[in-house]
Amino acid sequence: MGDRSAAGGGSNRPAWLQQYDLLGKIGEGTYGLVFLARSKLQSNLDKSIAIKKFKQSKDGDGVSPTAIREIMLLREISNENVVKLVNVHINHADMSLYLAFDYAEHDLYEVIRHHRERVNQSINQYTVKSLLWQLLNGLNYLHSNWIIHRDLKPSNILVMGDGDEQGVVKIADFGLARVYQAPLKPLSENGVVVTIWYRAPELLLGAKHYTSAVDMWAVGCIFAELLTLRPLFQGIEVKANPNPFQLDQLDKIFKVLGHPTQEKWPTLVHLPHWQSDQQHIQGHKYDSPGLHSYVNLPPKSVGYSLLSKMLEYDPRKRITASQALEHEYFRTDPLPGRNSLVSCQPGEKTVNYPARPVDVTTDFEGTTNVQPHPMSSGHAMANNASAASLVSTRPVARSQLPLVGMPRLPNLHGGISGYNIPPHGPGMAGLNPTNIPIQRGGGQAHSQQQLRRKDSGSGIQNSGYTLQQKSRRF
Amino acid sequence: MADFQSSTQRKNWIFSSDQLLEKRTAANQRAVLTLQKYGATRLEVDLDGSVKYPFPLLDSMENGERHSLPKHLNCSEEQLMRVFYEHKIQEVCLAFRFPHKIQGSAILYFKRFYLQWSVMEHHPKHIMLTCIYASCKVEENHVSAEELGKGIQQDHQVILNNEMLVLQSMKFDLIVYAPYRSIEGFVDDMEDSFQVGNDQLHKFQELKEMAKLEVDKSMLTDAPLLFPPGQLTLAALRRSNDAHGGVIDFQRYLEIILSREQSPHTISELIVSLNAIDALVSKLKIPSMKEMRHIDRKLTNCSDPSSHDESKKREKRSKHKSKKTHGKSTK
Known part of the structure; x- marks a missing residue:
């Protein structure tokens, strides 16, 4: 005090x-x-x-x-x-x-960029699968606690550096997250603009409420980006207020996935932008869905099967986080592991990712x-x-x-699950309850500093803890 | 969040009645000590949430200005004062037509705050407004401090002055489970469990409406700090059911939900809790303005004996923040 x-x-x-x-x-x-x-x-x-x-x-x-x-x-x-x-x-x-x-120490934005610009080689299968599994595991936890993240993108998915949690994924940045006991209004109504590349088609078409399916769309986009090292749908954002219609972003999606139809997505016709902008959206016809060729996966592979279920147009048919964790992809070799960066299988080359x-x-x-x-x-x-x-x-x-x-x-x-003997919580500490005690014991000794090295080309934009969307042209 | 079991409310904000008594006595005694030491109990709060004690009494004692200390509030007077302002929260929220959830969270914030502070240290009128303001922010029903202040003719600066202090005092545990939402759930569930026909539905509607009023009452007692929200809801529904001459067999309904949840607790344990909640509600007494006047005078005397200096200081402090209201403070 x-x-x-x-x-x-x-x-x-x-x-x-x-x-x-x-x-x-x-x-x-x-x-x-x-x-x-x-x-x-x-x-x-x-x-x-x-x-x-x-x-x-x-x-x-x-x-x-x-x-x-x-x-x-x-x-x-x-x-x-x-x-x-x-x-x-x-x-x-x-x-x-x-x-x-x-x-x-790391985040998916930097991991992907390191592979694209330095390693010139795709991320190994074990790492992709482990990162994806842990991302889904964290998301499943959030969704089962009725929290929607609403701003998933590679720079918000952190990965722990050296230490006892090395290679463990951490979902970050909950500034836009919401508890959805009650229907959530679109972020745009709050005057918030978030990255459009990972935005679900129902939101782009003006859906009035968020569901957890919007996060799963973003996971699908991130999965594809881990495979190809490039953003899957790199639309050019329309900057206007409030809530501009993002035609180019939709167009990029349609080009890869084909045009959505009412048979595949029955509620499509009720979405505001679908109805109001017939000329632009309904006018374009893309009929050759090329997702598998775009991400270089055989159409019969388990990886492709999972990806296409995440990028399902109809949010009600889109795979949920808990269903995705049960998908065959995670039961086939290489199996996902806790340390996503270092495979325990011999022969796999370990990539040294640069420090932030x-x-x-x-x-x-x-x-x-x-x-x-x-x-x-x-x-x-x-x-x-x-x-x-x-x-x-x-x-x-x-x-x-x-x-x-x-x-x-x-x-x-x-409800009744709360029927319990009241737990006797710890009392407030003195008169200054500000300091929420650090709960985790046994600090791991980080020896990151020795690994830290100059990364002259990178600068610090989008270093995982940021929210901003810098222009990323590749 | 859907899971009360893992919530901060269950972990940090459900107590035994002994613990409540202990905390409140401690806060009261600290204020009394402050009074003896400084001649006033009111603590000054800065915008950043830091708290300062009044000037030491020493100077004025030496000057012989003060012979006897003003009387302080005892614990039961503090209790009355809190109930009065908790009731005020309900009135203000009603006037603004805020949803029940806002009112519920605001009252819980207020209760949590006064587990750590005495009403003599921070005036409940100010804290009440800040709790409503914070609750609106949290529940995405954002109302500007200015708008809130204007609506009830209060200086909005006091709302902002206390915001950080209130958030801090709650350790930022802001997600609150109020007993309102589960009324709907339980009543829907009753309709299913007892396979109610359409001709009966209006009775359940009445049951629901009265249960809301019953929950309102229990929010003014200690029950929300002692029992999980689901039990507050069930107690309210039971009282409402009794008042309507037994729309359903309540005992049987309790058995149904306990068996479904495979709860480790017995029906008799649950009934003991519901009875305890009912007892708190039946003891509830909302003090009238007249009763309050006496306590309020006492509070003014001990918290702010030199209110003249105080207002000067306050003016100085809020200068950099509130240009608009400067000079027309309603304080």
Whole structure:
């Protein structure tokens, strides 16, 4: 309480900052910045931590709703394949929130790019299958807890680096995730624009409500991208407000999958854009579905079978996460494993993925210093030019104010299953309940620093912890 | 989330009645100590959620200005005060036509907050508004602080001033299971279980409507901090069923759901819980304005004896944030 350090001199750093060695900035988005830090606490000594700083909301309306939503969801969930929130800090100086996560060295965006640009070779089958299985496992957990992620894309799928969780997938970035006890309105109604390449066709056609099937479409797109190293449907985004019709994105989908028909997708005719834009959408006819040739899979293979079920037009027929986990693809060799990056089978070559670049010129408040901080370790400097060019294009997530209650789906939630002897929860710690204790014991000793190397070409955009969509032309 | 079992509500916010008593006594005693030390109990809250104690009493004591300390609230007066403002939350939410869920979450936030603080430290009127505001944010029914403040003629700055403190005090455990939603579920289930014909449906509609009012009552008691929401719902439905002369055989319905869930608990255990909830509801007394006046005067005296200085400080503090309302604060 009242632990505000003396103001003046502009250096009233919050006390909790002392728990960390700040190494630098690793990502940026409209919500704020992501830093890499190392824990100085005895219990977690030298453990790498990613700290996501949320800017305070600009419109003078208190704490950022995106931050609140991300924290409250992460507080409720716990799964090996979902990123772990270890602490929440408040910077008293500017009322911003800092979320501390276990640090993940890699993400699928960088893994795919490394293969495309450096290795010049596709990702081995074992790795693709293990990554996909774990992604589905995390998603199945979320969906069975009635959470839709809504913004799955390669840069939000993290992969742990060296340590006892090496090669484990972590789904990240829950700023847009929602609990769907009640029907969810389209994000566009909240003035939010997300990546269109992974957006499901029903949303592109103006469906009014989200279902968990939108996440499965994105998984299908990511699966294809892991196979080919290129985004499957790389449409050109129409930038307009509110909720512009993304014709080019749909066109890209139709070209590969063929035109949707009412026989295959009965509710198609009810979708707003399908009805209103007959000339453009219904006019185009693509009849040679070429998905298998596009992803280079034999049409009879189990991999193709699973992929095509994820990219099913009708969201009601699209495979669910739990069904996908049971698919034959995961029962045939090579079987998926926990360490997706290192196969236990002999003979498989292990790829060394580069460490995330760190921009050491930005401090915790997000101010860029002309002179870099003296570093406490031998960290490679990131490419400054690219750090400076980080410009976000995504509008701030904000909700509007519909005062009308949404219809509720009746269920027995919290019902009789809640009949129980009340558990005697731990009391609040003293008068300052802010610090959510770090729950995981036994910090693994990360020795990433030795592996860290200069990745001069990469810069730091899209470094996994970002939300922004930079132009990615290949 | 669908799973109350793994929720933070079950893990962190369901207590025994002894624990509730302990926490509230501790908060009350801390405020009393503050009063003795500083001559006032009100804590100042900064925008960032940090809390400051009033100026030490020493100076004024030395000057001989103060001879006796103002009287402080006891635990039962604090309790009355909380019930009064929890009821106010319901009234405000009704006036704004917010869905039940918002009202339910706001009341639970308020209850959780005052497990850690005394009403003498943070005025419940302010905390009430901030809880409604936070609940709207969480339930995606975003209303700006300004709009909320305007609707009830209160300075919206106090809402924002306390927001971080409220979120912090709840450890950011913001997903709340209120007993409203499951009313629908249980009633649908009753209709199925007892194979109700169409001619009977209106009775179940009445059962449902009254159960909502019964849940409203139980939200004003300690029950939401003691029992899982499903039990609050069942207790409300049972009271509603009794009032309607027994639309269904409730005991049998309880047996049906217990056997279906393969619950490790017995029907008698469940009935003990429902009875305990009923007892809390029957003891509920919403204090009238008149009763409140006495307690409120006491609160003003002990929390803010030098309210004159206070308002000056507050003005200074909110200067950088609220340009619009500056100078027309309703405080």
